Amino acid sequence: MSAYDEKVWLARYAPGQPAEITVEFDNAVEMFRASVARSPEADAIRYFDGRITLRELDELTDAFAAGLADAGFGAGERVAIYAQNVPQFVIAQLGTWKAGGIAVSINPMNKERELEQLLTDSGATVLVALQSLYRDVAAKVVPNTGVRTVITTSELEYQTRNDERIFAGVERIPCAGTLDMAELLSRFRGQAPPRVSPGPDDVAFLTYTSGTTGPPKGAMTTHRNVVFNAQTYRDWIGIGPDDVVLGIAPLFHITGLVGHIAISLLAGAPLVLMYRLDPAVTIETVQAEQATFTVGSITVFIALMNAPNADKDALASLTKIYSGGAPIPPSTVTAFQDTFGHYIHNIYGLTETTSPSHAVPLGSEAPVDPASGALSVGVPIYNTVVRIVDDEGKDLPPGEIGELVTAGPQVVAGYWNKPEESAKALPDGALHTGDVGYMDAEGWFYIVDRKKDQINAGGYKVWPREVEDVLYEHDAVREAAVVGVPDEYRGETVKAFVSLRPGRSATPEELIAFAKERMAAYKYPRLVEILDDIPKTVTGKLLRRELRARS
Template sequence: MGSYDQRPWLKLYPDGQPGGITVEFDNVVDMFAATVARDPDGDAIRYFDGRISARELDALSDAFAAGLADTGFTAGERVAIYAQNVPQFVIAQLGTWKAGGIAVSVNPMNRERELELILTDSGASVLVCLEGLYRDVASAVLPRTEVRTVITTSELEHQTRGDERVLGGIERITCDGTIDMSTMLARFRGAAPPAVRLRPDDVALLTYTSGTTGPPKGAMNTHRNVVFNAQTFRDWIGIDHDDVVLGVAPLFHITGLIGHVALSLLTGAPLVLLYRFDPEVTIETVRDEQVTFAAGSITVFIAMMNAPNAEKAALASLTKVYSGGAPIPPSTVTAFRETFGHYINNVYGLTETTSPSHGVPRGADAPVDPASGALSVGVPVFDTVVRVVDEDGRDLPPGEIGELVTSGPQVVPGYWNKPDETAKALPGGELHTGDVGYMDAEGWFYLVDRKKDQINAGGYKVWPREVEDVLYEHDAVREAAVVGVPDAYRGETVKAFVSLRPGRSADPDELVAFCKQRMAAYKYPRQVEIRDDLPKTVTGKLLRRQLRD
């Protein structure tokens, strides 16, 4: 293996300590129990003016687990959590684990078709969701799924003075036929959770990803995966109980699940939640809560720089800033440092690597590829080997471009109920990422392209075929091809090329609106171009690459 055996990146590890991590806990529940024992009265969650201590979070999640068991829930079943960044997300997730279950994170922007796909594929028996999402989306889907218990809750819980800019206009809703979460927690307060034994290789999370080869698949993040990468965040960045974690990434996303929730459960650092991202509110919260650590997509930090209250003093405490999920322009890193005085450290990983597989070491500035201008995504984190291979799977030397293949304790064992997809993406336990890049002689890694057509819009993955399928539902559309195009804010955005049926008419705005009604906000095309014909191969396959170029 040549350069990979030598692992030139080891000398770049934080504090110059090349080595590995001993996974300290068998599961996430034991990990949190150790935190409760160390500091039971310390804040675990801050939500506007609300405070939940570690002791209280422990009691609330116990009650949730006991309530689940009362519904007939048994170990190994799945609980889908369909919510924004609210404390109930953490309570339900931790309570699910205490009941021996698997937590299924669901994007709150998902609409009926997308929600049904995840509920059906995961076989979830319980759905936890916000009242508005139940009324507007879930209630229509549930009769076609295996869900037998629905627990509803409100964004207005666990606080009394939420900011009107993010919570304004939200009202409580009566959801007939569901269990109110606050009522359930009160009823089972003090009840012991079920006696279950969670093993390191038990699945903790099903996180849905489009991966590199098709429609969403449930990556099986085990308890070992989660604990390992929580420790990676802690040790790579240098996070401890004196830090304050800003929950700016969506909690359903692997960054939020590991870099926010799991990291906080491990270290005891308070997790600050804001329901949803608003740049002005976020800046004020960083100032008021003295937040020290944030990890989010680069679009978050661009929005903060452009906010009217973007003042250096407001972010003085935010000394640990990390971004991943989408390419980071070096100019943005420079501008953020000039605005707020802090460097944005790149981090790279996938749902299948349970968040980070690479990161910029503490105290270092990532180099920039002189040819493409791309910022390095860092070096492999602890106990992680990343190879760059050609199309035949042979290792390539430094400087040569190929596919990144990752192995380490954070790599998932496979996809839920998809053995063929698992065998294809994870032969021998190594993850074939579908991302194309290279390693330089010093061990720094760079991404230069993606192997497939998947679109990365501000850190959210969009599969073109899914957008095309929705466009084809419009009665005027003859052909549709969807590609990613450069976007100054999101890094990449969704563009559709469409040809129309003879004698039919539709304008771009109409088609955008059509998709917007049927898809999550990050998926629908921001641009539609109507052409007489779309380019194809001799066999009739649409040429996305030609359209992209």
């Protein structure tokens, strides 16, 4: 039976941890209000030299909700948020909930076609956008959508430092025909919107999948989903009001929405935002704010290791570190520990599982599978059962590779206006993840790869992650991505794209030989191309489609 018995694992590895937790609040607004009541003058958000207390955030989000109501916004309508990691993102999201609405988070890297697609699909009636994004992108597509109200804002608000490394070339831009967010909040400050209390099964936000297998789909994340996984972060990792959350993941992504915003609102721990990621500035910020917890893509931690101010004590306070969203090579975890003295704990989930479904307990180190070299993603979190199944949906025993099927309170209700796709991906409420992996005899889970990324080289199955992990062991390799490319003899052959660490060198022939010595003959890459940077999404996922197109 591949279903994970959490009670057994917790008793063996994490004594004192409960196997199940109870959802404490009906919605995320109640969760936030409990923190305001406990410590109203505690910092809620820190943004360079700016500070917003919990009391001030409560007032600002009341004002936003009152402004929406004044503009004719009704319960159940959608507010699209198109911004970087700025305080206004949190204000708009929480204010939308207070108005009874659904927040729609949009990748700020999206261009006209993608933005129009998401605004149309979600039916958003309000758009909150950074001024530059409105001018350059949104202004061209809003007339083609159902958006009635546009609220614009500047990344320069709520701070005065104006660090040139972050804000070079940034200026306030007048946006005719839109509401200025600062003026809106000032006008409605002190007004309480009509009291709205969303139910646990009401949708809190739509988070759009990347669309790698078709058009993006809006995962309907409920308030129960949000509160449950906020509690998971709090209880699993031990996050409280004395912690400081470092916001390195994009807020539009499920990791940022839950692993930054939701945990901060629940625990009453300040959320530190930095607009855009700059490795040197991030290290300075950790030191200045004494940040204690973060979760983000492994590519961020690789960047921190290569920052000019990286040294053993640079991240001394940051003792609770988790990484998810992209595969983690074991060699990178070791290199990070050698550089900063801290262990990176694996965490795994999808948009459809509201961030984590698996995690490594704080203080534990994930095992590395000796056969594949894969680092375990941990064990299922509270209240969660994960099965490994074959193509017919039958359970597989420990050690056998199949698809992960996840059931638990964090699994979303379905996809927005897509009942057929919801039924296919979530039969009986259990998510068929599309990720392939296995569970070992001790209950640890390992992800091999996405089903669609498997390479068929002359009839042999090759999983890109295994090849990538071997390449990461070479001391010159900074990042690696492996894809299958057409081959007349083998049907497909293995090709690796590699970027090198600053000051290091390696030839394609050297890297091929390095992998050949460490892998079965059918697995090692026959082709290696060295790039300055590996193309990735903003959340750190490799853009394999783009790499295949180059070949």
